[in-house]
Each structure stands twice: as structure tokens, then as C-alpha cells.
Amino acid sequence: MVYDLPFLAESDRQNAGHPEMGGVCSILLPLICYCINTEIRIPFYVLNAFMAYSFFKFGFYMKGRLTSGAILSVYKRCAYMLLSFLLLVALVAYNTCGSLNAIEYGKNALVCYLQGCIGCLFVVSLCMSIFQLLGHKASFTLGNGTIVLLLLQPPFLLTLKLIYRALFHPAHSAPYFDIFSAMISAVVIITIMYPIILIINKKDPVLNGIK
Incomplete structure (x- = not known):
């Protein structure tokens, strides 16, 4: 199974050394990005990376939780996928779509991050469903x-x-x-x-x- 591969386990161990630091960065970096005037373009897409860090961290967290759940049936994974999809559609209808490239949050920044987290749940559930089915x-x-x-x-x-x-x-x-x-x-x-x-x-x- 893909979630039992040694290199994935090693990656988890390497990134689990300082989980509290990752949690602090997940809040601090997006906050810095939100507070800085986005008309000031910092080289190398630094602000874009700050905005995206929480999505990356949450995706990594969900990967560890959902991919390790080998006992989950494909029906439960598909249910997670469907539920997250419906929530994502509802939130996008309310908040519109944000943009990492343009550093835009839609109507509300907090809802934008909620959209991203639910999107991560949808993508991981979709990939694991494909893995179990195919x-x-x-x-x-x-x-x-x-x-x-x-x-x-x-x-x-x-x-x-x-x-x-x-x-x-x-x-x-x-x-x-x-x-x-x-x-x-x-x-x-x-x-x-x-x-x-x-x-x-x-x-x-x-x-x-x-x-």
C-alpha cells in the first residue's frame, strides 16, 4: 500500500520533529501576508508562499491522517469526498474563489482558508478513493x-x-x-x-x- 512505503514514513518522522513550530508558522506567515500591502511585490513570490503555507501544512496533516486509515472502506472515502465537495461548492458560492497567484481572498480571508482546507480534504479523499478502486x-x-x-x-x-x-x-x-x-x-x-x-x-x- 502506498501509505506503507518507507520513504513516506521517513518523511513523516522528519517533519514531526517540531510540530509546534509548524503550527505557529501556519498562523503567523499568512497573517504577515494579509497585513502587508499586496501592491508591494516582494521578489521570489515570498508573500505567495506565506499565504500558501497553511494549505501546505494542512494538506500534509490530512495526508498523514487519511492515508494511514487503511481500515476505511472505499464507500466512506467516497462519502468524505462527496461531503467535502458539496461544502466547497457552497463556500465558493458565498465567498467566490481566492487566488494564490494574485493574493486574493474573495469576500472573507477566513472563509478562503476554510475553502482551502476543505479542498485539501477533497483532493486527498479523491486520490485515496482512486487508489483503492484502481x-x-x-x-x-x-x-x-x-x-x-x-x-x-x-x-x-x-x-x-x-x-x-x-x-x-x-x-x-x-x-x-x-x-x-x-x-x-x-x-x-x-x-x-x-x-x-x-x-x-x-x-x-x-x-x-x-x-
Whole structure:
């Protein structure tokens, strides 16, 4: 099982040395980012990193809790996934979407961080459900295909945006997405890309950094 791999256990031990420091940073760094005038652009995306730190820390925490729960059935994991998805949709409808790139929080910064935490729960639950349903081979194939996904997803994403806008939001002058279409497009793109990743892994694995 993926959560029993030695390197994951070692990573957990290395990051568990000073949990109180991580907790302090999870509050302090985003607070610094929120208080600083975001019109002042600090080099190397330092403020963006400060804003994102809490999401990273919570994601790591949830990974340790959810991936170690081997006794959870796939039905319970899917229930977690569905519940977190519905909560995320409701919060986005209220607060709109924040942006790490632009350092925007929507209507409320606290709700924005709640959205991020629930999003982490959704992603981890989704990945573990895929792992339990399809096995480690499919999970590792998608993991190894990250480079291909990053390279080829823009044209697929733009095409889906244009189709969605033409069908549902023709009044918008630019490609338009809402949270439903964004998540559906993610599933569609991954489904399309999976056989492409398999072919690349077989024919020229160096493109995925395997060899």
C-alpha cells in the first residue's frame, strides 16, 4: 500500500520533529501576508508562499491522517469526498474563489482558508478513493505523468472552456468557467491523458523522468 512505503514514513518522522513550530508558522506567515500591502511585490513570490503555507501544512496533516486509515472502506472515502465537495461548492458560492497567484481572498480571508482546507480534504479523499478502486498502478501512473499533464493540459483546458462558454455562457467575452465545469474538466482531462501517459511511459519514459 502506498501509505506503507518507507520513504513516506521517513518523511513523516522528519517533519514531526517540531510540530509546534509548524503550527505557529501556519498562523503567523499568512497573517504577515494579509497585513502587508499586496501592491508591494516582494521578489521570489515570498508573500505567495506565506499565504500558501497553511494549505501546505494542512494538506500534509490530512495526508498523514487519511492515508494511514487503511481500515476505511472505499464507500466512506467516497462519502468524505462527496461531503467535502458539496461544502466547497457552497463556500465558493458565498465567498467566490481566492487566488494564490494574485493574493486574493474573495469576500472573507477566513472563509478562503476554510475553502482551502476543505479542498485539501477533497483532493486527498479523491486520490485515496482512486487508489483503492484502481490500485497502486493507476495511482503511480498518474503521479509519474505529472510532466505530461502540465505540458498538454492547456490546449485541452482551453478547448473545454470555449465549448462550455459557447453552450452555457455565450455573453462572456473570454473563456469562462465555474467550479462545476472546472472539476468536470479535470476529470475529463485526466481520463483523456491517462492512455497518453501509458504510451509515453512505455515508448519513451525519459519524458516523464522515469529513466
